[in-house]
Amino acid sequence: MPQEIIEVPITGKIISVEVKPGDEVKEGDTICILESMKMENPILAPVDGTITEVGVTAEQVVKPGETIAIIEYQ
Amino acid sequence: MFGLFETGFAGFTWGNGVMLAIGAVFLYLGIAKKMEPLLLVPIGFGVILVNLPFGGLMECIVQGKVVEAYAIGGEPAGLLSRLFRYGLVWEFVPCFIFLGLGAMTDFGPLIANPKTLILGAGAQFGVYAAFFIALLLGFNINEACSIGIIGGADGPTTIFLTNRLAPHLIGATAVAAYTYMAMVPIIQPPVIKALTTKKERAIYMKPQLRPVLKLEKVLFPVIGAITIILLVPKSAPLIGMFMAGNLLRESGVTDRLANTAATAFIDILTILLGLCVGAFMSAGVFLKPASLMVFGLGVAAFAASTFFGVILAKFMNLFLKEKINPMIGAAGVSAVPMAARVVQRMGQEANPRNFLLMHAMGPNVAGVIGTATAAGIFLGMLG
Numbered sequence: 001m002p003q004e005i006i007e008v009p010i011t012g013k014i015i016s017v018e019v020k021p022g023d024e025v026k027e028g029d030t031i032c033i034l035e036s037m038k039m040e041n042p043i044l045a046p047v048d049g050t051i052t053e054v055g056v057t058a059e060q061v062v063k064p065g066e067t068i069a070i071i072e073y074q
Numbered sequence: 075m076f077g078l079f080e081t082g083f084a085g086f087t088w089g090n091g092v093m094l095a096i097g098a099v100f101l102y103l104g105i106a107k108k109m110e111p112l113l114l115v116p117i118g119f120g121v122i123l124v125n126l127p128f129g130g131l132m133e134c135i136v137q138g139k140v141v142e143a144y145a146i147g148g149e150p151a152g153l154l155s156r157l158f159r160y161g162l163v164w165e166f167v168p169c170f171i172f173l174g175l176g177a178m179t180d181f182g183p184l185i186a187n188p189k190t191l192i193l194g195a196g197a198q199f200g201v202y203a204a205f206f207i208a209l210l211l212g213f214n215i216n217e218a219c220s221i222g223i224i225g226g227a228d229g230p231t232t233i234f235l236t237n238r239l240a241p242h243l244i245g246a247t248a249v250a251a252y253t254y255m256a257m258v259p260i261i262q263p264p265v266i267k268a269l270t271t272k273k274e275r276a277i278y279m280k281p282q283l284r285p286v287l288k289l290e291k292v293l294f295p296v297i298g299a300i301t302i303i304l305l306v307p308k309s310a311p312l313i314g315m316f317m318a319g320n321l322l323r324e325s326g327v328t329d330r331l332a333n334t335a336a337t338a339f340i341d342i343l344t345i346l347l348g349l350c351v352g353a354f355m356s357a358g359v360f361l362k363p364a365s366l367m368v369f370g371l372g373v374a375a376f377a378a379s380t381f382f383g384v385i386l387a388k389f390m391n392l393f394l395k396e397k398i399n400p401m402i403g404a405a406g407v408s409a410v411p412m413a414a415r416v417v418q419r420m421g422q423e424a425n426p427r428n429f430l431l432m433h434a435m436g437p438n439v440a441g442v443i444g445t446a447t448a449a450g451i452f453l454g455m456l457g
Contacts, residue, residue, distance in 0.1 A: 009281030009429035028426050037180070037431065039415060044426035064282045 004047050004071045008062040012036030016058050019069065023051045031069050032056060049073030085127030089357025097121030097352070103256065110256035110412075113229070116345055117252060120352020124154070131155070132353050143358050146241050154353040157346060162244070163237055167347050168230035169311045174340025175230075175442065176319025177332045179410070181294050183436040186283035189390070190402070190433070194440020196386030197406030198448045200225040200379025208371055213364075216240045219452040221368055224251045225375030226445030227258070227409035231312060233351075235449040239456060245354030246365035250372030252351065258412040261373065263420060265380040266404050274388070275424035277399040279433050288326065295320040302447055309450025316446065379407040383437065398433070405434035408441035 015033040019025060025045040034041045055067035062068075100118025104111040124132050132155040133140055134148030141148065150159040161167040184190055205222030213221060220236040220243050232251040236244045254261060266275075295317035303310045322332040359365075387403030401420055405413040414434035421430035 010432055037411065037435070039411060039418075039431070041418065041429070041431060042422070043429075044422055046427040 001072045001074070003052070004049065004073060006031060006043060006046065006068040006071065008034070008056075008064055008066045008068055009043075010034075010036050011063050012041075012061075014056045014058055014060045014062060015040060017054060017056060019051045019054060021051050021054060025049060025051060025071065034062070043068055045071060047071060047073045082127040082129070087127075087357060089361045090125040090127065092361060093125040093355060093357045094122055096355070097125065100253075100352075110252070112341075112344055113252045113348055114256055116348025117249065117352040120154070120349040121355045122352075123349075124353040124356045132158070132356060143356050144354060154350060158350045158354065161346055162233060162350050163241070165234060165237065165311060167343050167350070168234045168237075169315045171230045171340060171343045171347065172312050172446070173315040173319035174335045174343065175410075176295070176316040176321075177323045177335035178340070179316075179320055179323075179439050179442070180435070181291065181320065181324075181439055182286045183283055183432045184439050185286045185290050185294055187433070187436050190436030191440045191443075192390065193383055193387055193403045193406040193437035194408075194442075194444045195406075196403060197379045197383035197437070197441055198226065198444045199382035199386075200375055200377075200407070201445070201448050203378040203382070204371055204375030207374060211367065211371070213367075214240075216456055217243055217364075219456060220247050221371050222375060223247070223445065223449055223452065224254065224368075224372040225379040225407070226441070226448060227251065227255050227376060227379065227407040227413070228442060228445040229255065229347075231408075231445050231449045233347075234312060235452060238453060243364070243368055245351065245360055246368040247372075248351045249355060249360075250369050253369075254372050254376045255409045255412060258376075258407075258409045259416050259419075261376050262380050262404055262407075262413065262416050265377050266384055266401055266416075266420060269381065269384045269388070270400055272424055274400050275420060276428070277397050278425060278427055279399055279402075279430060281429040281432065283432055288324070291324040292321070292326075295324065298443070302443065302450075306447050306450035306454060308453035309447050312446035312449065313443065316442065376407065380404045383407065399428070399430055402430060402434045402437055406437040406441045406444070408438065408445050410438050410442060411435065413441070414438040 012034045017032045029045045030042045049071040053070040097118045100114045103109040104114030131152045132144045133152040134145040136145045136148035150156045201222045204225045208218035208221040216239040220240040229251045236247045299317035322328045383403035383406035387400035401417045417434040418431040421428035
């Protein structure tokens, strides 16, 4: 099954994680909230699918390219 | 005997009532809606304070007589009129706010992608468009400059220029600039949507920009200040302080100064500025046709700046191999970081893969430089 890897776009801190492995998500659903440049930025699901892996936790400082989550889709 | 005639009620007018309502709206927007509370709360409370008769906060002495409203040629005698004279009219507050802004600004996105500087400059066409509209509506050239600069979405620059060219409009232009900055998320989206298709708004840009060297960040404020001030000397108070603040941030050896400039220093100045701007809005000064027209033209200036920013980005796309999302042009109005935040949100709406924040921050900070430079050009012509 094809996979979509969601990566951290810019350096920041994860404020909250809204999904867990096994969750069904739709395109545009919030995966997590990333605080960067004093702004809270939602990271959205790019496709409909199922979360197979979550690579971040709340309060974690993250860098560009790190995996936030992996979504399997049809 | 202490009676009704000694209280503020004796001097209360319908105009004071209107202004109290306006002050209350500012407080509501700031506190309940969280729209730029750092600006709207002190401004709103300043409006309320100065519209309570006989308080004397903005009184001045003119030819030996005490007048309650601020008088440009008079001697300030009230708490806030003194602050207004020696803080705003003497230009300490707006220029040192720029120092704080410089200490808060990361020029990295602009250095990594220098073509966004063009977008920051492009949005300044809105300033000139509003300037010409104001001229057509009968304002004189000094007033038109002060109204046009509102389109740059930069409060301190607006205050700085209006104080020099049309000081009688300072309350109206400052309040228009700050109010519309707070309303960027309402004003910009319809203009952006009218100028772009969903396909254009969905254009994907890789979120990561190239890493910027420390040397580049240190050299930028030094070379930037020298270049801009040599080209537009009258921009020196704003650009000079902006770049000084940024050098404190980037030098790596003045962290204490940079931290102070970016926190307590700018916070103190923002409190003083907000109260003073609000206090200039007494009913007698603000409720005049000219002030209300300035307020109306401010929206046109903002919309025009957004318009030109987006159009320029679309024009650039005609020549670029790797297309840019044209919405980032809208961030060329300085309003940092509100305009970049609007672009980020709309970019994600159109395409959840998009993360345009860093791309929008480039034109956003370039817009600050652009507006201060536009003010310097106006001053060079007329000041």
